[in-house]
Amino acid sequence: MLPEFKIAQLRHFVWVAELKGFHAAAEKAHRTQPAISLSIRDLENKLGEALFEKRNAKTAKTELTPFGQHFLPKAKELIEHHDRISKDMTLLAEHKTGHLRLASVPSIASQVLPELLLEFVNDTPELHISFFDDNSDAVYRMVENQQVDFGIAHLFHEQEHSDKSFIPIWEDQIGVVCPKDHPLAAHKELHWKELRKHRLISNGTSRLLEDSEASPLLGHSQFYISNMISLIAMLEAGFGVTTLPRYAVPKDSETLCFIPLSxxxxxxxxxxxxxxxKSLTPPAQALVDFILARNNSAE
Amino acid sequence: MLPEFKIAQLRHFVWVAELKGFHAAAEKAHRTQPAISLSIRDLENKLGEALFEKRNAKTAKTELTPFGQHFLPKAKELIEHHDRISKDMTLLAEHKTGHLRLASVPSIASQVLPELLLEFVNDTPELHISFFDDNSDAVYRMVENQQVDFGIAHLFHEQEHSDKSFIPIWEDQIGVVCPKDHPLAAHKELHWKELRKHRLISNGTSRLLEDSEASPLLGHSQFYISNMISLIAMLEAGFGVTTLPRYAVPKDSETLCFIPLSxxxxxxxxxxxxxxxKSLTPPAQALVDFILARNNSAE
DNA sequence: TCTCGCGATAAGGTTTTCTTATTTAGAAAC
DNA sequence: GTTTCTAAATAAGAAAACCTTATCGCGAGA
Known part of the structure; x- marks a missing residue:
């Protein structure tokens, strides 16, 4: 029962009022003059009042009625409001703006993401990114609690996360880390049995070998260091060797080298x-797409 | 190139979101369910993003995507803005609200308008009325300067106001005013010659007689009083008689009476x-219509 | 497994909103 | 005073948008 205006119609009205003519307004609207006439008439019928002075009379210029003068600023405000929302939502949909929350395991966080994110945000200056790094469990938990839009973590076969999906991106190969002057450092690749002659430090990632034929090594290990910084320091000090996924090893270490386990x-x-x-927000979806594209083209 | 939303479309979206279902929304919109489906899909296409989680999948309840959650409050605000304007303008068009500015000559102002306005504003509690009373010249001037929406004044034949139009409403007959105990008071009507025997006080309205056969009376008059209050006081004191238009005479005077000049x-x-x-604002037009209707039915 | 509820999809009709062509009226020019 | 020109109104038909009925697909609960 209340009339419902169309934005286009209001635009026509504003243009006729401001350009003082139906022809000029028609041109601006990329419509013909009769279309504007009808549009205005429809608006007048809805309102039950004339917006422009009777234009068949002697008056030459199209001029607003007092009622029309009242309506003009309101119409403009509504149009502006509409356009603001339209623009905001379009920007958001094009992931040019908004807020993206992301959690990752440290290895990817430190070795892959910095470069990747730098490239991604290059053309999205208004995008805010919140970034958390933590172990896989914590990442899963943050995804579950919706503290982040998505996470980067390992795939656990054991724990069934039926409510979560996993898209594999990187393959992180386990290898041996040792000082560059260590006897093993000369090898291009290693068989697990070759490690038995050396002092092996196990760490949090060692359980990845549990299901493999290398599992006897774990019993062989006398030391366990969970903290990555300490572990690296021990390795650099020549205390021994360890196994680690490649991404967990500082990329451009001066002192340590990585030899894949064959x-x-x-x-x-x-x-x-x-x-x-749950769908991702547009910026999050864009980042996922970006990561996928980058990794497909890289391989 | 920016998408343009339709208010109806946004309503559909809000209803689907809030009622958590297309059927419920369809009912509220007095549409069928497919209409709502298409409406939402159109909106999603315009935005380039899904608003609701994929509803063909296992999920039962229609739920918003994060993007949709962002859009919902904005859509609601825009709808509210639209409805506010729609309502305001409708009220204004129905002259239920707004501002009406009016000027009138004192006679009508004091004897006709009070009762008339009281009746008029009866069903328009939100209408503000500014009211000026002054002589005819001033009323014309205020109309000309658009200080008032319209005026109530005399018709001047002499001065051509080509830019103004005059709609005659009342006919104000000239008559004689005298105390109730005056010799003339017994007459039902008078011939101008009968006034010659009495002391005549002329006033601002006396020039109305200038073009009539009673013009000799004007030379006969020894006194001229421009101020109406003083004039009435003089008459009540029994100083003499005067001629006045009927509406200029206090209607229910205890002491004075009015005898028409025949x-x-x-x-x-x-x-x-x-x-x-210039068209009138809706409230002004409504008052004019009201006055015309009242006077036609009264006669 | 069946059925129900909810939404998507398809096809066709109605309404709305354009366009082209023409008319009208005032203003300016002759 | 007639002609001419310009701007808007009007008419009729085409195009687009929108809604309806009918039907399908799919997951959930009986």
Missing amino acids: TPTVVRRIGIVKLTN | TPTVVRRIGIVKLTN
């Missing part, structure tokens, strides 16, 4: 974790 | 003055 070849799959039945 | 019968036409090429 037998067994153990890979840790790292990928994107998100809630299955 | 020869000559001079009427002063009072009516509505407005700018020719």
Whole structure:
């Protein structure tokens, strides 16, 4: 029962009023003059009042009635409001703006994401990114609680996360880390049995070998260091060697080197974790797409 | 190139979101369910993003995407803005609200308008009325300067106001005013010659007689009082008699009476003055219509 | 497994909103 | 005073948008 205005119609009205003519307004609207006439008439009928002075009379210029003068600023405000929302939502949909929350395991966080994010935000200056790094469990938890839009973590076969989906992206191969002047450093690749002669330090990622034929090594290990910084320091001090996924090793270390294990070849799959039945926000979806595209083209 | 939303479409979206279902929304919109589906899909296409979680999947309840959650409050605000304007303008068009500015000559102002306005504003509690009373010249001037929406004044034959139009409403007959105990008070009507025997006080309205056969009376008059209050006081004191238009005489005077002049019968036409090429605001037009209707039915 | 509820999809009709063509009226020019 | 010109109104038909009925697909609960 209240009349419902169309934005286009209001635009026509504003243009006729401001350009003082139907022809000029028609041109601006990319319509013909009769279309504007009808549009205005429809508006007048809806309102039950004339917006422009009777234009068949002697008066030459199209001029607003007092009623029309009242309506003009209101119409303009509504149009502006509409356009603001339209623009905001379009920007958001084009992931040019908004807020993106992301959690990742430290290895990817430190070795892959910095460069990747730098490239991604290059053309989206208004995008805010919140970034958390923590271990896989914590990442899963943050995804579950919707503290982040998506996470980057390992795939756990054991724990069934039926409500989450996993998109594998990176394959992180397990290898041996030792000082560059260590006897093992000369090898291009290693068989697990070759490690038995050396002092092996196990760490949090060692359990990745549990299911492999290298599992006897774990019993062989006398030391366990969970903290990555300490572990690296021990290695650099020449205390021994360890096994680590490649991404967990500082990329451009001066003192340490990484030798892949050829037998067994153990890979840790790292990928994107998100809630299955929840869409991503446009910026988040854009980043996921970006990561996928980059990794497909890279391989 | 920016998408343009339709208010109806936004309503559909809000209803689907809030009622958590297309059927419920369809009912509220007095549409069928497919209409709502298409409406939402169109909106999603315009935005380039899904608003609701994929509804063909396992999920039962229709739920918003994060993007949709962002859009919902904005859509609601825009709808509210639209409805506010729609309502305001409708009220204004129905002259239920707004501002009406009016000027009138004192006679009508004091004897006709009070009762008339009281009746008029009866069903328009939100209408503000600014009211000025002044002589005819001033009323014309205020109309001309658009200080008032319209005026109530005399018709001047002499001065051509080509830009103003005059709608005659009242006919104000000239008569004689005298104390109730005056010899003339017994008459039902008077011939101008009968006044010659009495002391005549002329006043601002006396020039209405100038063009009539009673013009000799004006030379006969020894006193001229421009101020109405003083004039009435003089009459009440029994100083003499005067001629006045009927509406200029206090209606229910205890002491004075009004006897029409039969020869000559001079009427002063009072009516509505407005700018020719300017429409009235809806409340002003409504009042004019009201006055016209009242006066036609009264006669 | 069946059925129900909810939403998507398809096809066709109605309404709305344009366009082209023409008319009208005032203003300016002759 | 007639002609001419310009701007808007009007008419009629085409195009687009929108809604309806009918039907399908799919997951959930009986």
